Amino acid sequence: MGLFRRGPKRDGRDAPRDPEFSFFSADEGARFRAQVREAFAEQGLEVTVYTDMVSDSAGRQFGLGNLAAVCHNDERGPRVWPELIHQHVGMVLRTMDAPSALETLPAEQIRAQLYPRVVGAEGLDPRNFAYARTVAPGLYEILALDLPESVMMLTDEALEPLGDLPYLRDQALYNLRGLPVEAHETVKDSEGMRFEVVLGDSFYTASRVLALETLVRQVTGEELTADGALVAMPFRHQLAFHAIHDTGMLPALNAMAAFAATGYEDTPGAISPYVYWWHGGTLTQLSDRDEDGEGLQIMIGEEFQELLERLVAKEKGHLGDEN
Template identity: 50%
Template sequence: MWTHRRPRGRDERTAPRDTTYGFLSLDEGAYFRSQVREAFAERGLEVTIHATEVSDSAGRHFALTDLAAVCHHDAGGRGRWPRVIRDHVDRVLRVADGPSPLDTLPHEELLTRLRPWVVTPDVLTPDAATPMAHTHARVVAPGLCEVLALDLPESVMPLTDEALSSLGDLVDLRRRALANLRALPLETHSILHGPDGIRFHVLTGESFFTSSRALTADQLTRDLTGHDLTSAGALVSIPNRYTLALSPITPATPLLPTLHGMTAFTTANHTHAVGPVTPDVYWWHHGVLTRLIHHHTGEPHLTRPAEFDLLLMRLTDDDAGERP
Protein backbone atom coordinates (compact mmCIF):
# COMPACT_ATOMS: atom_id res chain seq x y z
CA MET A 1 0.00 0.00 0.00
CA TRP A 2 2.83 2.42 0.79
CA THR A 3 5.56 1.38 -1.66
CA HIS A 4 6.51 2.54 -5.15
CA ARG A 5 7.16 0.54 -8.31
CA ARG A 6 10.60 0.59 -9.89
CA PRO A 7 10.52 2.93 -12.93
CA ARG A 8 10.90 1.22 -16.27
CA GLY A 9 14.32 1.05 -17.84
CA ARG A 10 16.07 0.80 -14.48
CA ASP A 11 18.71 -1.71 -13.39
CA GLU A 12 17.54 -4.49 -11.09
CA ARG A 13 18.12 -4.11 -7.36
CA THR A 14 20.52 -7.06 -7.53
CA ALA A 15 22.99 -4.98 -9.58
CA PRO A 16 25.98 -3.55 -7.64
CA ARG A 17 24.94 -0.32 -5.89
CA ASP A 18 26.35 3.20 -6.11
CA THR A 19 28.36 3.98 -2.97
CA THR A 20 26.69 7.39 -2.43
CA TYR A 21 23.19 6.86 -3.80
CA GLY A 22 22.16 3.34 -2.93
CA PHE A 23 18.92 3.74 -4.88
CA LEU A 24 21.05 3.82 -8.06
CA SER A 25 23.09 0.96 -9.41
CA LEU A 26 26.83 1.44 -9.87
CA ASP A 27 26.31 1.87 -13.62
CA GLU A 28 23.40 4.28 -13.14
CA GLY A 29 25.47 6.38 -10.74
CA ALA A 30 28.29 6.67 -13.26
CA TYR A 31 25.84 7.60 -16.03
CA PHE A 32 24.12 10.17 -13.79
CA ARG A 33 27.42 11.92 -12.96
CA SER A 34 28.57 11.89 -16.58
CA GLN A 35 25.34 13.58 -17.64
CA VAL A 36 25.70 16.18 -14.88
CA ARG A 37 29.23 16.98 -16.02
CA GLU A 38 28.12 17.23 -19.66
CA ALA A 39 25.16 19.46 -18.80
CA PHE A 40 27.39 21.99 -17.03
CA ALA A 41 30.03 21.78 -19.78
CA GLU A 42 27.41 22.55 -22.42
CA ARG A 43 26.73 25.76 -20.51
CA GLY A 44 30.41 26.73 -20.37
CA LEU A 45 31.23 25.45 -16.88
CA GLU A 46 33.78 22.81 -16.01
CA VAL A 47 32.81 21.29 -12.67
CA THR A 48 34.44 18.98 -10.17
CA ILE A 49 32.26 16.08 -9.09
CA HIS A 50 32.12 15.44 -5.33
CA ALA A 51 30.13 12.85 -3.41
CA THR A 52 26.87 14.81 -3.18
CA GLU A 53 27.60 18.03 -5.10
CA VAL A 54 29.62 19.65 -7.86
CA SER A 55 31.77 22.77 -7.61
CA ASP A 56 32.95 25.18 -10.27
CA SER A 57 36.07 27.33 -10.59
CA ALA A 58 34.30 30.27 -8.92
CA GLY A 59 33.86 28.21 -5.76
CA ARG A 60 30.12 27.76 -6.17
CA HIS A 61 28.61 24.49 -5.02
CA PHE A 62 25.54 22.81 -6.51
CA ALA A 63 23.90 19.93 -4.65
CA LEU A 64 23.14 16.68 -6.47
CA THR A 65 21.20 14.59 -3.96
CA ASP A 66 17.72 15.83 -4.87
CA LEU A 67 18.51 15.64 -8.58
CA ALA A 68 19.66 12.03 -8.21
CA ALA A 69 16.40 11.22 -6.42
CA VAL A 70 14.37 12.97 -9.14
CA CYS A 71 16.07 10.81 -11.76
CA HIS A 72 15.53 7.71 -9.64
CA HIS A 73 11.77 8.35 -9.43
CA ASP A 74 11.23 9.53 -13.00
CA ALA A 75 8.63 7.25 -14.58
CA GLY A 76 10.23 7.72 -17.99
CA GLY A 77 13.29 5.78 -16.92
CA ARG A 78 16.94 6.37 -17.69
CA GLY A 79 16.22 7.64 -21.20
CA ARG A 80 14.76 10.83 -19.73
CA TRP A 81 17.64 11.57 -17.37
CA PRO A 82 19.61 13.82 -19.79
CA ARG A 83 16.61 16.13 -20.22
CA VAL A 84 15.78 16.10 -16.49
CA ILE A 85 19.40 16.92 -15.62
CA ARG A 86 19.73 19.70 -18.20
CA ASP A 87 16.46 21.31 -17.11
CA HIS A 88 17.71 21.24 -13.53
CA VAL A 89 21.10 22.73 -14.42
CA ASP A 90 19.41 25.51 -16.42
CA ARG A 91 17.22 26.31 -13.42
CA VAL A 92 19.98 26.41 -10.79
CA LEU A 93 22.22 28.53 -13.02
CA ARG A 94 19.39 31.01 -13.67
CA VAL A 95 19.00 31.37 -9.91
CA ALA A 96 22.75 31.50 -9.22
CA ASP A 97 23.56 33.99 -12.01
CA GLY A 98 20.49 36.19 -11.64
CA PRO A 99 20.06 39.24 -9.40
CA SER A 100 19.01 38.72 -5.79
CA PRO A 101 15.25 38.98 -5.20
CA LEU A 102 16.14 41.19 -2.22
CA ASP A 103 17.40 43.77 -4.71
CA THR A 104 14.67 43.45 -7.33
CA LEU A 105 11.34 42.70 -5.61
CA PRO A 106 9.25 45.36 -3.85
CA HIS A 107 9.23 45.17 -0.05
CA GLU A 108 5.57 44.13 0.14
CA GLU A 109 6.07 41.30 -2.36
CA LEU A 110 9.01 40.02 -0.30
CA LEU A 111 6.73 39.94 2.75
CA THR A 112 4.04 38.13 0.73
CA ARG A 113 6.56 35.44 -0.27
CA LEU A 114 7.86 34.96 3.28
CA ARG A 115 7.32 31.48 4.79
CA PRO A 116 8.58 29.47 7.77
CA TRP A 117 10.52 26.54 6.29
CA VAL A 118 10.87 23.39 8.40
CA VAL A 119 14.14 21.61 7.63
CA THR A 120 16.74 19.43 9.29
CA PRO A 121 19.62 21.35 10.89
CA ASP A 122 22.14 20.14 8.30
CA VAL A 123 20.37 22.21 5.63
CA LEU A 124 21.51 25.31 7.49
CA THR A 125 25.05 24.15 8.28
CA PRO A 126 27.10 27.33 7.96
CA ASP A 127 30.10 27.53 5.70
CA ALA A 128 33.33 29.32 6.53
CA ALA A 129 32.19 32.51 4.84
CA THR A 130 28.90 32.85 6.76
CA PRO A 131 29.34 31.07 10.12
CA MET A 132 26.50 33.03 11.81
CA ALA A 133 24.09 33.42 8.90
CA HIS A 134 20.95 31.89 10.42
CA THR A 135 20.98 32.50 14.16
CA HIS A 136 17.27 33.33 13.94
CA ALA A 137 16.49 29.69 13.10
CA ARG A 138 14.63 28.02 15.97
CA VAL A 139 14.32 24.38 16.97
CA VAL A 140 10.69 23.27 16.59
CA ALA A 141 11.26 19.63 17.59
CA PRO A 142 14.17 17.21 17.96
CA GLY A 143 15.73 16.91 14.52
CA LEU A 144 13.76 19.83 13.04
CA CYS A 145 14.29 23.58 12.87
CA GLU A 146 12.47 26.49 11.30
CA VAL A 147 14.12 29.18 9.19
CA LEU A 148 12.41 32.08 7.46
CA ALA A 149 12.63 31.80 3.68
CA LEU A 150 11.31 33.31 0.46
CA ASP A 151 9.06 31.19 -1.75
CA LEU A 152 10.32 32.06 -5.24
CA PRO A 153 9.10 30.75 -8.62
CA GLU A 154 12.12 28.49 -9.18
CA SER A 155 13.71 28.15 -5.76
CA VAL A 156 13.51 28.69 -2.03
CA MET A 157 15.81 31.28 -0.50
CA PRO A 158 16.56 30.81 3.22
CA LEU A 159 17.09 34.29 4.57
CA THR A 160 20.15 35.26 6.55
CA ASP A 161 19.93 37.33 9.71
CA GLU A 162 21.30 40.28 7.74
CA ALA A 163 18.60 39.98 5.08
CA LEU A 164 15.86 39.74 7.69
CA SER A 165 17.12 42.83 9.49
CA SER A 166 16.51 44.82 6.33
CA LEU A 167 12.90 43.55 6.09
CA GLY A 168 11.67 44.43 9.56
CA ASP A 169 11.25 43.23 13.13
CA LEU A 170 11.88 39.49 13.52
CA VAL A 171 8.78 38.86 15.65
CA ASP A 172 6.57 40.62 13.10
CA LEU A 173 8.25 38.77 10.23
CA ARG A 174 7.64 35.40 11.90
CA ARG A 175 3.99 36.30 12.43
CA ARG A 176 3.64 37.33 8.77
CA ALA A 177 5.43 34.19 7.54
CA LEU A 178 3.13 31.92 9.56
CA ALA A 179 0.04 33.73 8.29
CA ASN A 180 1.31 33.27 4.73
CA LEU A 181 1.80 29.55 5.38
CA ARG A 182 -1.74 29.21 6.74
CA ALA A 183 -3.11 30.95 3.64
CA LEU A 184 -1.53 28.54 1.14
CA PRO A 185 -4.09 26.64 -0.95
CA LEU A 186 -4.60 22.95 -0.28
CA GLU A 187 -2.81 20.63 -2.68
CA THR A 188 -3.56 16.94 -3.27
CA HIS A 189 -5.42 15.38 -0.34
CA SER A 190 -5.98 11.66 0.17
CA ILE A 191 -7.00 9.44 3.08
CA LEU A 192 -5.14 6.19 3.73
CA HIS A 193 -6.79 3.26 5.50
CA GLY A 194 -5.15 0.24 7.08
CA PRO A 195 -5.89 -2.67 9.40
CA ASP A 196 -7.05 -2.17 12.99
CA GLY A 197 -8.96 0.98 12.09
CA ILE A 198 -5.91 2.91 10.88
CA ARG A 199 -6.91 6.07 9.03
CA PHE A 200 -4.86 9.20 8.35
CA HIS A 201 -4.72 12.10 5.94
CA VAL A 202 -1.94 12.70 3.42
CA LEU A 203 -1.24 16.05 1.79
CA THR A 204 1.10 16.10 -1.21
CA GLY A 205 2.06 18.80 -3.65
CA GLU A 206 4.80 20.61 -5.51
CA SER A 207 5.41 23.38 -2.99
CA PHE A 208 8.66 23.34 -1.02
CA PHE A 209 6.50 24.28 1.96
CA THR A 210 3.95 21.45 1.90
CA SER A 211 5.58 19.65 4.82
CA SER A 212 6.11 22.90 6.73
CA ARG A 213 2.35 23.02 7.25
CA ALA A 214 2.98 20.68 10.17
CA LEU A 215 3.44 23.92 12.10
CA THR A 216 -0.24 24.72 11.47
CA ALA A 217 -1.79 21.31 12.13
CA ASP A 218 -4.78 22.95 13.80
CA GLN A 219 -5.73 24.97 10.71
CA LEU A 220 -4.81 22.12 8.38
CA THR A 221 -7.18 19.79 10.24
CA ARG A 222 -10.03 22.27 9.74
CA ASP A 223 -9.16 22.63 6.06
CA LEU A 224 -8.99 18.86 5.46
CA THR A 225 -11.84 17.63 7.67
CA GLY A 226 -14.08 20.59 8.38
CA HIS A 227 -13.65 19.96 12.12
CA ASP A 228 -11.45 21.47 14.81
CA LEU A 229 -8.74 19.46 16.50
CA THR A 230 -9.68 18.08 19.88
CA SER A 231 -7.56 18.97 22.89
CA ALA A 232 -5.66 15.71 22.25
CA GLY A 233 -3.98 17.17 19.15
CA ALA A 234 -2.75 15.16 16.18
CA LEU A 235 -0.09 12.77 14.96
CA VAL A 236 2.05 14.41 12.27
CA SER A 237 4.92 13.33 10.02
CA ILE A 238 6.87 15.03 7.23
CA PRO A 239 8.86 12.38 5.34
CA ASN A 240 9.85 14.79 2.58
CA ARG A 241 9.19 18.41 1.77
CA TYR A 242 6.34 17.54 -0.62
CA THR A 243 4.46 15.20 1.74
CA LEU A 244 2.71 15.57 5.09
CA ALA A 245 0.75 12.92 7.03
CA LEU A 246 -1.79 13.94 9.65
CA SER A 247 -4.07 12.01 12.00
CA PRO A 248 -6.31 14.14 14.23
CA ILE A 249 -6.68 12.35 17.57
CA THR A 250 -10.26 11.67 18.68
CA PRO A 251 -11.71 9.23 21.24
CA ALA A 252 -12.22 6.79 18.34
CA THR A 253 -8.58 6.90 17.16
CA PRO A 254 -6.70 3.58 17.58
CA LEU A 255 -3.66 5.56 18.64
CA LEU A 256 -0.84 3.01 18.69
CA PRO A 257 -1.91 1.19 15.49
CA THR A 258 -2.23 4.57 13.76
CA LEU A 259 1.19 5.59 15.03
CA HIS A 260 2.70 2.35 13.71
CA GLY A 261 0.91 2.77 10.35
CA MET A 262 2.15 6.33 9.98
CA THR A 263 5.66 5.17 10.87
CA ALA A 264 5.59 2.65 8.01
CA PHE A 265 4.22 5.26 5.60
CA THR A 266 6.76 7.88 6.69
CA THR A 267 9.72 5.54 6.40
CA ALA A 268 8.63 4.42 2.92
CA ASN A 269 8.22 8.01 1.74
CA HIS A 270 11.43 9.30 3.30
CA THR A 271 13.93 6.75 2.05
CA HIS A 272 15.23 7.80 -1.39
CA ALA A 273 12.68 10.63 -1.59
CA VAL A 274 13.23 13.96 -3.30
CA GLY A 275 13.79 16.52 -0.55
CA PRO A 276 13.83 14.09 2.40
CA VAL A 277 13.07 15.67 5.77
CA THR A 278 12.66 13.06 8.52
CA PRO A 279 11.35 9.50 8.99
CA ASP A 280 10.26 10.38 12.55
CA VAL A 281 6.65 10.86 13.70
CA TYR A 282 5.54 13.68 16.01
CA TRP A 283 2.65 14.63 18.26
CA TRP A 284 1.26 18.11 17.59
CA HIS A 285 -0.24 19.27 20.88
CA HIS A 286 -1.18 22.89 21.63
CA GLY A 287 1.21 24.12 18.96
CA VAL A 288 4.19 22.05 20.14
CA LEU A 289 5.72 19.14 18.20
CA THR A 290 6.91 16.26 20.38
CA ARG A 291 8.80 13.40 18.77
CA LEU A 292 7.17 10.01 19.37
CA ILE A 293 9.01 7.83 16.85
CA HIS A 294 12.75 8.31 16.65
CA HIS A 295 14.81 6.44 14.07
CA HIS A 296 18.04 5.42 15.76
CA THR A 297 20.59 3.27 13.90
CA GLY A 298 18.03 2.91 11.13
CA GLU A 299 15.29 1.44 13.33
CA PRO A 300 12.18 3.21 14.69
CA HIS A 301 11.95 3.54 18.46
CA LEU A 302 8.86 4.68 20.37
CA THR A 303 9.43 7.38 22.96
CA ARG A 304 6.82 7.71 25.72
CA PRO A 305 6.56 11.26 27.06
CA ALA A 306 4.55 11.28 30.28
CA GLU A 307 1.82 13.48 28.79
CA PHE A 308 1.41 11.14 25.84
CA ASP A 309 1.18 8.15 28.18
CA LEU A 310 -1.63 9.94 30.01
CA LEU A 311 -3.40 10.46 26.69
CA LEU A 312 -3.05 6.76 25.87
CA MET A 313 -4.52 5.79 29.22
CA ARG A 314 -7.40 8.23 28.83
CA LEU A 315 -8.27 6.97 25.35
CA THR A 316 -8.06 3.37 26.58
CA ASP A 317 -10.34 4.16 29.52
CA ASP A 318 -12.81 5.96 27.23
CA ASP A 319 -12.83 3.01 24.85
CA ALA A 320 -13.41 0.54 27.69
CA GLY A 321 -16.24 2.69 29.06
CA GLU A 322 -18.05 2.60 25.72
CA ARG A 323 -18.01 -1.22 25.47
CA PRO A 324 -21.24 -3.06 26.45
Protein backbone atom coordinates in the same frame (compact mmCIF):
# COMPACT_ATOMS: atom_id res chain seq x y z
CA MET B 1 2.55 12.32 -6.75
CA GLY B 2 2.03 8.88 -5.23
CA LEU B 3 1.97 8.05 -1.56
CA PHE B 4 4.08 4.93 -1.82
CA ARG B 5 6.55 5.45 -4.63
CA ARG B 6 7.81 2.56 -6.70
CA GLY B 7 11.26 2.89 -8.12
CA PRO B 8 11.70 2.44 -11.87
CA LYS B 9 13.12 -0.82 -13.18
CA ARG B 10 16.84 -0.30 -13.19
CA ASP B 11 19.97 -2.19 -12.21
CA GLY B 12 19.26 -4.80 -9.55
CA ARG B 13 20.26 -4.35 -5.92
CA ASP B 14 22.92 -7.02 -6.42
CA ALA B 15 24.82 -4.70 -8.78
CA PRO B 16 27.77 -2.78 -7.24
CA ARG B 17 26.45 0.39 -5.58
CA ASP B 18 27.47 4.00 -6.09
CA PRO B 19 29.72 5.14 -3.19
CA GLU B 20 27.75 8.36 -2.54
CA PHE B 21 24.18 7.62 -3.65
CA SER B 22 23.45 4.01 -2.76
CA PHE B 23 20.11 4.08 -4.59
CA PHE B 24 22.19 4.19 -7.80
CA SER B 25 24.26 1.30 -9.02
CA ALA B 26 27.87 2.19 -9.77
CA ASP B 27 27.06 2.33 -13.49
CA GLU B 28 23.97 4.49 -12.92
CA GLY B 29 25.98 6.88 -10.75
CA ALA B 30 28.64 7.23 -13.43
CA ARG B 31 25.96 7.85 -16.08
CA PHE B 32 24.24 10.43 -13.88
CA ARG B 33 27.45 12.40 -13.27
CA ALA B 34 28.41 12.29 -16.95
CA GLN B 35 25.02 13.75 -17.82
CA VAL B 36 25.46 16.46 -15.18
CA ARG B 37 28.83 17.42 -16.69
CA GLU B 38 27.26 17.51 -20.15
CA ALA B 39 24.36 19.70 -18.97
CA PHE B 40 26.75 22.26 -17.51
CA ALA B 41 28.85 22.19 -20.70
CA GLU B 42 25.72 22.93 -22.75
CA GLN B 43 25.33 26.06 -20.62
CA GLY B 44 28.92 27.05 -21.44
CA LEU B 45 30.34 26.04 -18.07
CA GLU B 46 33.05 23.46 -17.55
CA VAL B 47 32.87 21.80 -14.14
CA THR B 48 34.88 19.36 -12.11
CA VAL B 49 32.67 16.49 -11.00
CA TYR B 50 33.00 14.99 -7.52
CA THR B 51 30.90 12.24 -5.97
CA ASP B 52 28.42 14.62 -4.29
CA MET B 53 28.88 17.94 -6.09
CA VAL B 54 30.42 19.77 -9.02
CA SER B 55 32.63 22.86 -8.92
CA ASP B 56 33.34 25.46 -11.59
CA SER B 57 36.52 27.46 -12.21
CA ALA B 58 35.22 30.33 -10.04
CA GLY B 59 34.96 27.99 -7.06
CA ARG B 60 31.16 27.85 -7.07
CA GLN B 61 29.87 24.50 -5.85
CA PHE B 62 26.65 22.79 -6.87
CA GLY B 63 25.40 19.91 -4.71
CA LEU B 64 24.05 16.83 -6.45
CA GLY B 65 22.05 15.19 -3.64
CA ASN B 66 18.59 16.55 -4.43
CA LEU B 67 19.03 16.15 -8.18
CA ALA B 68 20.18 12.56 -7.76
CA ALA B 69 17.11 11.82 -5.62
CA VAL B 70 14.82 13.47 -8.20
CA CYS B 71 16.24 11.26 -10.95
CA HIS B 72 16.05 8.15 -8.77
CA ASN B 73 12.40 8.75 -7.88
CA ASP B 74 11.16 9.53 -11.38
CA GLU B 75 9.18 6.44 -12.40
CA ARG B 76 10.02 6.96 -16.07
CA GLY B 77 13.55 5.79 -15.39
CA PRO B 78 16.98 6.77 -16.76
CA ARG B 79 15.62 7.75 -20.18
CA VAL B 80 14.36 11.05 -18.71
CA TRP B 81 17.44 11.83 -16.62
CA PRO B 82 19.05 14.06 -19.29
CA GLU B 83 15.88 16.18 -19.45
CA LEU B 84 15.58 16.44 -15.66
CA ILE B 85 19.25 17.31 -15.28
CA HIS B 86 19.15 19.88 -18.08
CA GLN B 87 16.15 21.61 -16.51
CA HIS B 88 17.72 21.62 -13.06
CA VAL B 89 21.10 22.94 -14.19
CA GLY B 90 19.46 25.69 -16.24
CA MET B 91 17.31 26.76 -13.30
CA VAL B 92 20.27 26.77 -10.89
CA LEU B 93 22.45 28.87 -13.18
CA ARG B 94 19.66 31.35 -13.95
CA THR B 95 19.05 31.77 -10.23
CA MET B 96 22.73 32.25 -9.42
CA ASP B 97 23.41 34.67 -12.28
CA ALA B 98 20.31 36.81 -11.75
CA PRO B 99 20.32 39.81 -9.38
CA SER B 100 19.28 38.91 -5.86
CA ALA B 101 15.52 39.11 -5.36
CA LEU B 102 16.21 40.79 -2.02
CA GLU B 103 17.72 43.68 -3.96
CA THR B 104 15.15 43.93 -6.75
CA LEU B 105 11.80 43.17 -5.09
CA PRO B 106 9.97 45.81 -3.03
CA ALA B 107 9.65 45.04 0.67
CA GLU B 108 5.88 44.56 0.41
CA GLN B 109 6.29 41.88 -2.27
CA ILE B 110 9.01 40.13 -0.27
CA ARG B 111 6.69 39.90 2.73
CA ALA B 112 3.90 38.55 0.50
CA GLN B 113 6.22 35.77 -0.74
CA LEU B 114 7.64 34.87 2.67
CA TYR B 115 6.94 31.40 4.10
CA PRO B 116 8.20 29.35 7.03
CA ARG B 117 9.92 26.06 6.23
CA VAL B 118 10.59 23.08 8.45
CA VAL B 119 13.99 21.61 7.62
CA GLY B 120 16.32 19.02 9.08
CA ALA B 121 19.61 19.88 10.71
CA GLU B 122 21.60 18.40 7.84
CA GLY B 123 22.86 21.18 5.61
CA LEU B 124 21.71 23.95 7.95
CA ASP B 125 24.72 25.99 9.04
CA PRO B 126 23.93 27.42 12.50
CA ARG B 127 26.40 30.24 11.86
CA ASN B 128 24.12 31.57 9.11
CA PHE B 129 20.77 30.63 10.63
CA ALA B 130 21.15 31.60 14.27
CA TYR B 131 17.53 32.76 14.29
CA ALA B 132 16.22 29.27 13.37
CA ARG B 133 13.58 28.07 15.82
CA THR B 134 13.78 24.49 17.08
CA VAL B 135 10.54 22.69 16.22
CA ALA B 136 11.59 19.25 17.49
CA PRO B 137 14.97 17.57 18.04
CA GLY B 138 16.80 17.87 14.73
CA LEU B 139 14.04 19.95 13.08
CA TYR B 140 14.11 23.71 12.63
CA GLU B 141 11.85 26.45 11.34
CA ILE B 142 13.46 29.00 9.05
CA LEU B 143 12.04 31.66 6.74
CA ALA B 144 12.16 31.35 2.96
CA LEU B 145 11.41 33.61 0.03
CA ASP B 146 9.30 31.91 -2.63
CA LEU B 147 10.48 32.76 -6.15
CA PRO B 148 9.21 31.60 -9.57
CA GLU B 149 12.01 29.09 -10.14
CA SER B 150 13.53 28.61 -6.71
CA VAL B 151 13.18 28.98 -2.97
CA MET B 152 15.64 31.23 -1.16
CA MET B 153 16.31 30.20 2.43
CA LEU B 154 16.96 33.44 4.25
CA THR B 155 20.04 33.76 6.43
CA ASP B 156 20.50 36.07 9.40
CA GLU B 157 22.19 38.58 7.12
CA ALA B 158 19.37 38.45 4.56
CA LEU B 159 16.67 38.95 7.20
CA GLU B 160 18.31 41.86 8.98
CA PRO B 161 17.13 44.65 6.63
CA LEU B 162 13.62 43.19 6.27
CA GLY B 163 12.36 44.10 9.71
CA ASP B 164 11.51 42.64 13.09
CA LEU B 165 11.81 38.83 13.17
CA PRO B 166 8.55 38.14 15.10
CA TYR B 167 6.65 40.31 12.61
CA LEU B 168 8.25 38.53 9.64
CA ARG B 169 7.42 35.15 11.13
CA ASP B 170 3.80 36.18 11.71
CA GLN B 171 3.58 37.32 8.09
CA ALA B 172 5.12 34.06 6.86
CA LEU B 173 2.64 32.01 8.91
CA TYR B 174 -0.22 34.12 7.55
CA ASN B 175 0.93 33.32 4.01
CA LEU B 176 1.28 29.62 4.89
CA ARG B 177 -2.29 29.44 6.21
CA GLY B 178 -3.52 30.91 2.94
CA LEU B 179 -2.10 28.15 0.75
CA PRO B 180 -4.62 25.86 -0.95
CA VAL B 181 -4.69 22.11 -0.35
CA GLU B 182 -3.30 20.76 -3.62
CA ALA B 183 -4.21 17.12 -3.02
CA HIS B 184 -5.48 14.97 -0.18
CA GLU B 185 -5.70 11.20 0.21
CA THR B 186 -6.93 9.00 3.03
CA VAL B 187 -4.90 5.93 3.98
CA LYS B 188 -7.06 3.31 5.70
CA ASP B 189 -7.50 -0.42 6.14
CA SER B 190 -10.36 -2.83 6.73
CA GLU B 191 -9.85 -2.78 10.51
CA GLY B 192 -10.47 0.93 10.91
CA MET B 193 -6.93 2.31 10.79
CA ARG B 194 -6.98 5.71 9.14
CA PHE B 195 -4.84 8.77 8.57
CA GLU B 196 -4.87 11.67 6.14
CA VAL B 197 -2.10 12.70 3.76
CA VAL B 198 -1.78 16.14 2.20
CA LEU B 199 0.38 16.21 -0.94
CA GLY B 200 1.53 18.97 -3.23
CA ASP B 201 4.24 20.36 -5.46
CA SER B 202 4.62 23.26 -3.04
CA PHE B 203 7.90 23.28 -1.12
CA TYR B 204 5.85 24.21 1.97
CA THR B 205 3.43 21.26 2.05
CA ALA B 206 5.15 19.50 4.96
CA SER B 207 5.80 22.83 6.68
CA ARG B 208 2.05 23.26 7.10
CA VAL B 209 2.52 21.35 10.33
CA LEU B 210 3.28 24.85 11.67
CA ALA B 211 -0.34 25.79 10.92
CA LEU B 212 -1.84 22.36 11.56
CA GLU B 213 -5.11 23.58 13.07
CA THR B 214 -5.89 25.52 9.89
CA LEU B 215 -4.91 22.60 7.66
CA VAL B 216 -7.02 20.05 9.56
CA ARG B 217 -9.98 22.40 9.31
CA GLN B 218 -9.43 22.75 5.55
CA VAL B 219 -9.13 19.00 4.99
CA THR B 220 -11.69 17.56 7.41
CA GLY B 221 -13.94 20.48 8.29
CA GLU B 222 -13.32 19.72 11.96
CA GLU B 223 -11.38 21.38 14.77
CA LEU B 224 -8.51 19.69 16.55
CA THR B 225 -9.20 18.92 20.20
CA ALA B 226 -6.80 19.62 23.04
CA ASP B 227 -5.47 16.07 22.56
CA GLY B 228 -3.93 17.16 19.28
CA ALA B 229 -2.86 14.91 16.43
CA LEU B 230 -0.25 12.49 15.18
CA VAL B 231 1.82 13.99 12.36
CA ALA B 232 4.58 12.92 9.99
CA MET B 233 6.59 15.00 7.53
CA PRO B 234 8.73 12.52 5.59
CA PHE B 235 9.69 15.05 2.92
CA ARG B 236 8.77 18.53 1.82
CA HIS B 237 5.86 17.51 -0.42
CA GLN B 238 3.94 15.36 2.10
CA LEU B 239 2.29 15.86 5.47
CA ALA B 240 0.37 13.05 7.18
CA PHE B 241 -1.89 13.53 10.19
CA HIS B 242 -4.39 11.69 12.38
CA ALA B 243 -6.57 13.82 14.63
CA ILE B 244 -6.70 12.17 18.06
CA HIS B 245 -10.18 11.31 19.32
CA ASP B 246 -9.85 7.79 20.73
CA THR B 247 -7.56 4.75 20.90
CA GLY B 248 -7.86 4.43 17.14
CA MET B 249 -4.70 6.52 17.18
CA LEU B 250 -2.66 3.40 18.08
CA PRO B 251 -3.01 1.55 14.76
CA ALA B 252 -2.61 4.92 13.03
CA LEU B 253 0.63 5.51 14.94
CA ASN B 254 2.10 2.20 13.83
CA ALA B 255 1.03 2.69 10.22
CA MET B 256 2.29 6.27 10.12
CA ALA B 257 5.66 5.20 11.55
CA ALA B 258 6.17 2.87 8.60
CA PHE B 259 4.80 5.48 6.19
CA ALA B 260 7.19 8.18 7.43
CA ALA B 261 10.25 5.92 7.37
CA THR B 262 9.49 4.76 3.82
CA GLY B 263 8.70 8.24 2.51
CA TYR B 264 11.89 9.69 3.97
CA GLU B 265 14.25 7.34 2.15
CA ASP B 266 16.05 8.67 -0.92
CA THR B 267 13.73 11.62 -1.48
CA PRO B 268 14.56 15.21 -2.43
CA GLY B 269 13.78 17.53 0.44
CA ALA B 270 13.75 14.79 3.09
CA ILE B 271 12.70 16.12 6.51
CA SER B 272 12.07 13.37 9.05
CA PRO B 273 11.49 9.60 9.13
CA TYR B 274 9.58 9.83 12.43
CA VAL B 275 6.06 10.37 13.76
CA TYR B 276 5.32 13.18 16.21
CA TRP B 277 2.55 14.08 18.62
CA TRP B 278 1.32 17.60 17.89
CA HIS B 279 -0.30 19.16 20.94
CA GLY B 280 -0.74 22.87 21.43
CA GLY B 281 1.81 23.62 18.73
CA THR B 282 4.49 21.42 20.33
CA LEU B 283 5.94 18.36 18.58
CA THR B 284 6.97 15.31 20.61
CA GLN B 285 8.76 12.49 18.79
CA LEU B 286 6.99 9.12 19.05
CA SER B 287 8.93 6.82 16.71
CA ASP B 288 12.61 6.06 16.22
CA ARG B 289 14.99 3.52 14.76
CA ASP B 290 15.44 0.47 16.95
CA GLU B 291 18.79 -0.29 18.55
CA ASP B 292 20.23 -2.17 15.59
CA GLY B 293 18.99 0.50 13.17
CA GLU B 294 17.14 -2.02 11.04
CA GLY B 295 13.57 -1.52 12.27
CA LEU B 296 11.28 0.94 14.01
CA GLN B 297 10.22 1.38 17.60
CA ILE B 298 7.52 3.46 19.25
CA MET B 299 8.60 5.70 22.12
CA ILE B 300 5.86 6.80 24.51
CA GLY B 301 6.70 9.38 27.15
CA GLU B 302 4.86 10.04 30.38
CA GLU B 303 2.54 12.71 29.00
CA PHE B 304 1.51 10.65 25.98
CA GLN B 305 1.04 7.61 28.24
CA GLU B 306 -1.35 9.63 30.38
CA LEU B 307 -3.30 10.60 27.27
CA LEU B 308 -3.50 6.98 26.17
CA GLU B 309 -4.67 5.79 29.59
CA ARG B 310 -7.34 8.47 29.68
CA LEU B 311 -8.65 7.48 26.25
CA VAL B 312 -8.68 3.78 27.21
CA ALA B 313 -10.58 4.57 30.42
CA LYS B 314 -13.03 6.70 28.45
CA GLU B 315 -13.76 3.86 26.04
CA LYS B 316 -14.17 1.37 28.89
CA GLY B 317 -16.63 3.76 30.50
CA HIS B 318 -18.64 3.93 27.30
CA LEU B 319 -18.69 0.13 27.06
CA GLY B 320 -19.85 -0.08 30.68
CA ASP B 321 -22.68 2.35 29.98
CA GLU B 322 -23.82 0.25 27.03
CA ASN B 323 -23.89 -2.89 29.17
